[in-house]
Amino acid sequence: MERVIADMVNVEYPVFDASSQSLRHMLFLNHIPRSSGSVHVGGTLERTKHRSFVRALKDVSFTIKDGERVGLIGHNGSGKTTLLRTLAGIYEPATGTMETRGRVMPLFNLTEGMSPDATGRELIMIRSVLLGLSEAETEEITPEVMEFAQLGDYIDLPVRTYSTGMLVRLAFAITTAVTSEILLFDELIGAGDATFVDKAQARLQKFVEKSSVMVVATHSADIMKKWCNRAMVFEHGNMMYDGTVDNALAEYKKLVEAAK
Structure with missing residues (x-):
């Protein structure tokens, strides 16, 4: 097609x-x-x-x-x-x-919509809206995003308390939780600290495989x-x-x- x-x-x-x-x-x-x-x-x-x-x-x-x-x-x-x-x-x-x-998923800026006073849980909702997800879709992906990001109790703290690696991990988890037919990347997503790279690469591979089309600059x-x-x-x-x-x-x- x-x-x-x-x-x-x-x-x-x-x-x-x-x-x-x-x-x-x-x-x-x-x-x-x-x-x-x-x-x-x-x-x-x-x-x-x-x-x-x-x-x-x-x-x-x-x-x-x-x-x-x-x-x-x-x-x-x-x-x-x-x-x-x-x-x-x-x-x-x-x-x-x-x-x-x-569905077109533009993945240009992982940190878009990140208010420093929002909690990690609130950020999941904000980013989901920006990605065009419904309330039901947001509720569906939230547990899986939290499990993958592995932030523990930090998920209910303001993101200004996060390290850069923690913030990128959460944003990466949110972004790659949604399946779309057309993925658009301006450079491929990085995933922060070295201990997270292998896990992130495997997730990104599955994310891309689920799509019909990918375009990357x-x-x-x-x-x-x-x-x-x-x-x-x-x-x-x-x-x-x-x-x-x-x-x-x-x-x-x-x-x-x-x-x-």
């Missing part, structure tokens, strides 16, 4: 600036490269008579089917995170369409090879390659060498 269908997706960030129409500003824009060459980071800066904008994604088309684990690789500002946020529905395409089929060849069976290479908002992981890494290496 096709879970994601992107058709000629363009995403633009308008440049709102009081000086955007000044002579100085226009002369400055005229000297910024607008090609897809490897001479600048970020998307392509474009200008019309009445506005300036950054084209963060340009005419991106693809489909992702059940069972595919897709890695996104490219320089900083190449469009990876923009694509993830468009898949999550955070950004709307300026033109083109992005269709997803099934990363700079790591090791992560691509371990977790992905397909990869896309992005540069300045353009998708330069879509295919096997090994070939994608080779293409990305060429882009890096060309930029030196």
